[in-house]
Amino acid sequence: MKLLSLLAALPLSVLSAEKPNIVLIYADDIGFGDVSINGATAVRTPAIDRIAKEGINFTAGYCTSATCTPSRFSMLTGKYAFRQQGTGILPGDAALIIDPAQPNLPATLKKGGYRTGVVGKWHLGLGPKGGPDWNGTIKPSPNEIGFDFSHIMAATGDRVPCVYVEDGKVVNLDPADPIEVSYGKPIDGEKTGVTHRSELTMDWSHGHNNAIVNGIGRIGHMKGGAKALWRDEDMADHFTGQAVRFIRESKEQPFFLYFALHDIHVPRVPHPRFVGKTTMGPRGDAIVQTDWQVGEILKVLDELKLAENTLILFSSDNGPVLDDGYKDDAVTKLGDHKPAGPFRGGKYSSFEGGTRVCTMLRWPARVKPGKTSAALVSQTDFPKTFAAIAGVEAGFPDSLDQSAALLGESETGRDHVIQQAGRLSIRMGDWKFIPGGKGERKNQKTGTELGNEAAGQLFDLSKDPGETKNLAKEHPEKVEELKKKLAAVR
Incomplete structure (x- = not known):
């Protein structure tokens, strides 16, 4: 009876399809306006645009948080990160924050017959409490929460350890040169971005001055593992190669690939063949590199004749940022480019x-091409929605089945989205409410407007997408309505 109820609730287009392959390409720090289909002219993104043109471009797609770790957590677990302590931006030696005993997206799809893989940036912790053993087998890892294959970086490109980890083992690690990691005191004999600043190939603007790897200062201290260290310039090629490998090895059965790009997170060190492709310096060139990675995935799907029944979704973990710790000309060479498009703020x-991000979906077998949708969609709903599309019954704390909206069969979507930054905000319909409270108005290091005001702020996004006119005093009844809804969600 439960299965019949599940089937009855699905859109007809889902019921009539074979289980699709699902490819989730998750960029890092890409803004709504960083792609040409959303208005960018200083950079061209033909592969990303292709997904939108051959499917749906969502203009109201949201990640759940204005920073990376909580967005990734919510997207994979279907649970708002604010419900669990310790889900803020993690250090590179943090323990795994996803409980393997709780429902999550990869485990659910695996139960439904999918081969599951993750490639790229992880940043959700590894190992038990106290952190991972870099020189042994790392458990728990993505493999313990439902991924059959994992080839990842532990955290971010600007955090140590600067090594790849495949299925719980550091790649190319020489046992005679063990890895040592510290997020406290410096390691004896270690060069840092402070003591040896003149040796850096990319200087730091704030933070990012601990261990030096590949001529770049990082967050955290590291020693050893010389043969395992990545080369930043080759990272996009490396991860894309692993993603293509997974697709080729999985082509005989339904598969789910979570391809979490490092680009365009700092340090921005695109491969030499992309350097100079834009007038915006490394940040702009990294966007071109991002688009190339998307194009390689589309290319292999075409080659293997898998494109027709593959649902591919492109999005980002949070909004854009310019100076996020390195002197890479992101600010000085920005020109007229608007990374967040018409929206205010960013990461x-x-x-x-901060949270309204690029969201494009293509599934040729079931989704009509060339559509633009204003449906309100949240990444929190990916687990429940993908489970429904795959025909797997599953429950998640905050995830809703939004398959009708994501497949272009409804313009409604959610009735509200929760946005997490320094505080929780809510959008319901066209109205957006940011509660009042303490906090600086602007991040002085990154130059980002944070949205912090002592009094609450209310905006009508249908008339004021740039959030320039606070209507809280004119519409106190709307403020109270959104306050109550936000309190109910908490």
Whole structure:
């Protein structure tokens, strides 16, 4: 009876399809306005645009947080990160924060007959409490929460350890040169971005001055593992190669690939063949590199004749940021480019630019091409929605089945989205409410407007997408309505 109820609730287009392959390409720090289909002219993104043109471009797609770790947590677990302590931006030696005993997206799809893989940036912790053993077998890892294959970086490109980990083992690690990691005191004999700043190939603007790897200062201290260290310039090629490998090895059965790009997170060190492709310096060139990675996935799907029944979704973990710790000309060479598009704020911000991100979906077998949708969609709903599309019954704390909206069969979507930055905000319909409270208005290091005001802020996004006119005093009844809804969700 439960299965019949599940089937009855699905859109007809889902019921009539074979289980699709699902490819989730998750960029890092890409803003709504960083792609050409959303208005960018200083950079061209033909592969990303292709997904939108051959499917749906969502203009109201949201990640759950204005920073990376909580967005990734919510997207994979279907649970708002604010419900669990320790889900803020993690250090590189943090323990795994996803409980293997709780429902999550990869485990659910695996139960439904999918081969599951993750490639790229992880940043959800590894190992038990106290952190991972870099020189042994790392458990728990993505493999313990439902991924059959994992080839990842532990955290971010600007955090140590600067090594790849495949299925719980550091790649190319020489046992005679063990890895030592510290997020406290410096390691004896270690060069840092402070003591040896003149040796850096990319200087730091704030933070990012601990261990030096590949001529770049990082967050955290590291020693050893010389043969295992990545080369930043080759990272996009490396991860894309692993993603293509997974697709080729999985082509005989339904598969789910979570391809978490490092680009365009700092340090931005695109491969030499992309350097100079834009006038915006490394940040702009990294966007071109991002688009190339998307194109390689589309290419292999075409080659293997898998494109027709593959659902591919492109999005980002949060909004854009320019100076996020390195002197890479992101600010000085920006020109007229608007990374967040028409929206205010960016990474770290409660304004729309912090969480309103690129969201494009293509599934040729079931989704009509060339559609633009204003449906309100949240990444929190990916687990329940993908489970429904795959025909797997599953429950998640905050995830809703939004398959009708994501497949272009409904313009409604969610009735509200929760946005997490320094505080929780809510959008319901066209109205957006940011509660009042303490906090600086602007991040002085990154230059990001944070949306912090002592009094609450109310915006009508249908008339004011840039959140320039606070209507809280004119509409106190709307403020109270959104306050109550936000309190109910908490």
